Amino acid sequence: MRRLRRAELPSDTLALARFLVGKIVVRELDGARLSGRIVETEGYPLGDAASHAFRGRTPRNGSMFLSRGHSYVYFTYGSCFMLNVASEERGVGAGVLLRAVEPLEGIETMQRLRGTTRLLDLTRGPGRLAQAMAIDFALDGVDLTARGPLWLAAARDAKPRIGMAVRIGLSRNAERVWRFYERGNAFVSGPKALLRS
DNA sequence: TATGCGATATTCT
DNA sequence: GAATATCGCATAG
Numbered sequence: 001m002r003r004l005r006r007a008e009l010p011s012d013t014l015a016l017a018r019f020l021v022g023k024i025v026v027r028e029l030d031g032a033r034l035s036g037r038i039v040e041t042e043g044y045p046l047g048d049a050a051s052h053a054f055r056g057r058t059p060r061n062g063s064m065f066l067s068r069g070h071s072y073v074y075f076t077y078g079s080c081f082m083l084n085v086a087s088e089e090r091g092v093g094a095g096v097l098l099r100a101v102e103p104l105e106g107i108e109t110m111q112r113l114r115g116t117t118r119l120l121d122l123t124r125g126p127g128r129l130a131q132a133m134a135i136d137f138a139l140d141g142v143d144l145t146a147r148g149p150l151w152l153a154a155a156r157d158a159k160p161r162i163g164m165a166v167r168i169g170l171s172r173n174a175e176r177v178w179r180f181y182e183r184g185n186a187f188v189s190g191p192k193a194l195l196r197s
Numbered sequence: 198t199a200t201g202c203g204a205t206a207t208t209c210t
Numbered sequence: 211g212a213a214t215a216t217c218g219c220a221t222a223g
Contacts, residue, residue: 078205127217128217171214
């Protein structure tokens, strides 16, 4: 697999959210390799009231202000880690949430980490995806375009057919169509009724 | 298949 | 003290 270079990443948050669908997340864990093909993302662009960066920089969201291609990992609902990709220039706070992947390598390890063998429950949804790939605060702020424990790889197959939909679980800016997904892929999370195109 | 609710901790008000 | 970029189990239809 070929690692993505920072220069390949679109420098606009929503363009990056669309670009990442079909790309691959790779997790190097104790010499083993876990990987998954991204099938669903959400953009949290500059000025978005639903973005963690909206009210400025804090200790929690600092990684959103790194240059694009760095990870931003946060914890919510008392039990779920979420993996995001910082999406703008250094000093600007914005990001793309990775909501779901399709498991490729290391499925047995993911099953152990998740405590289930059901393939569809492994990485469908942001909290599950983080658990399946052993992602926590230790991976916050990592450069995903460099060699390391977590990185992004180029797409393996042809460009996916991309659909758009509203984001999940928000109250502010909930009507914005800033979720991107691969059409027809069973690993896309959320109610089918929200898929608009 | 669809909807509802409790668990859980970090952050900001 | 309230809200939250969720999950998994429960119940009903």
